[in-house]
Amino acid sequence: xxxxxxxxxxxxxxxxxxxxxxxxxxxxxxxxxxxxxxxxxxxxxxxxxxxxxxxxxxxxxxxxxxxxxxxxxxxxxxxxxxxxxxxxxxxxxxxxxxxxxxxxxxxxxxxxxxxxxxxxxxxxxxxxxxxxxxxxxxxxxxxxxxxxxxxxxxxxxxxxxxxxxxxxxxxxxxxxxxxxxxxxxxxxxxxxxxxxxxxxxxxxxx
Numbered sequence: 001x002x003x004x005x006x007x008x009x010x011x012x013x014x015x016x017x018x019x020x021x022x023x024x025x026x027x028x029x030x031x032x033x034x035x036x037x038x039x040x041x042x043x044x045x046x047x048x049x050x051x052x053x054x055x056x057x058x059x060x061x062x063x064x065x066x067x068x069x070x071x072x073x074x075x076x077x078x079x080x081x082x083x084x085x086x087x088x089x090x091x092x093x094x095x096x097x098x099x100x101x102x103x104x105x106x107x108x109x110x111x112x113x114x115x116x117x118x119x120x121x122x123x124x125x126x127x128x129x130x131x132x133x134x135x136x137x138x139x140x141x142x143x144x145x146x147x148x149x150x151x152x153x154x155x156x157x158x159x160x161x162x163x164x165x166x167x168x169x170x171x172x173x174x175x176x177x178x179x180x181x182x183x184x185x186x187x188x189x190x191x192x193x194x195x196x197x198x199x200x201x202x203x204x205x206x
Contacts, residue, residue, distance in 0.1 A: 022065065029055040030062055031076055039112040043073070043123040043130065074133035077120070078140075093152040093202065098195040100148065101175055105186055108179040118180050142168050149202075158202050167202055174198075 033054040038046050048069055052062045066072035087099040107113055124131045145168040152158045174194060178184040186194075 026055070026057055026061055027065060029057065030065065034072060034076060035112050035116060038073075038119070039115040042119050043069075043127065048072070068129070070127070070129035070133040073120075073130060074137065077116075077134065078137035087148075089151060092155070092199075093148075093157045094195050094199040096148050096151065097171065097198050098192060100145075100171065101191045101195055104172065104175050105179065105191060108176065114180050114183075117176075145171060152202070157199075162202065170201060171198060 030051060033051045034046075037051050037054060041047070041050075046069060048062055049059060052059045055062075062072075066075060087096065087103055090096045090099050108117070120130075120134070124134060142165075146164060149158065149162060149164060149167060153160050153162070175186060175191075178186055
């Protein structure tokens with residue numbers, strides 16, 4: 001009975017097989033509470049007990065989904081981070097870059113996300129468990145940039161010998177610096193200018 005109450009006070013808390021039901025609305029409440037708590041307290045001060053309390057559920061509901069803080073951070077950040085560069089074929093390198101930059105901007109314009117991302121980069125060197133949890137989805141995000149570069153190579157817009165690691169750094173860094181570090185703004189004209197400049201830089205790579 002206690003498990004049923006902890007997962008959103010559901011009257012029916014078990015599947016026919018006896019396993020606890022994972023309710024989507026509870027997961028969403030925990031997700032919102034996790035990001036709010038992280039933005040408020042920073043990763044080092046983040047308490048999963050406070051997250052559960054803020055979401056209005058018991059601790060068992062949280063630990064049923066995520067056994068520890070680093071795992072929860074990795075899972076929830078991957079849901080944001082892996083979609084940042086998930087853009088389809090736009091017809092040219094410049095248009096692909098424009099779509100990617102708009103996707104990055106959508107994420108970084110959220111005040112909670114900006115605080116979390118900057119805190120993440122500060123904490124990742126001090127928290128080995130967080131580092132281990134985050135690196136795989138960061139690599140996966142780089143693979144999506146590689147897909148963009150592959151399309152540009154097929155269109156003969158960039159050299160097949162392009163430095164992919166530096167290209168990935170270059171694509172994300174200017175917008176991140178402006179929005180997350182400097183707290184600046186980026187309108188549509190800025191995004192298009194930046195995409196044009198990035199495309200020119202990537203095409204010039206030898």
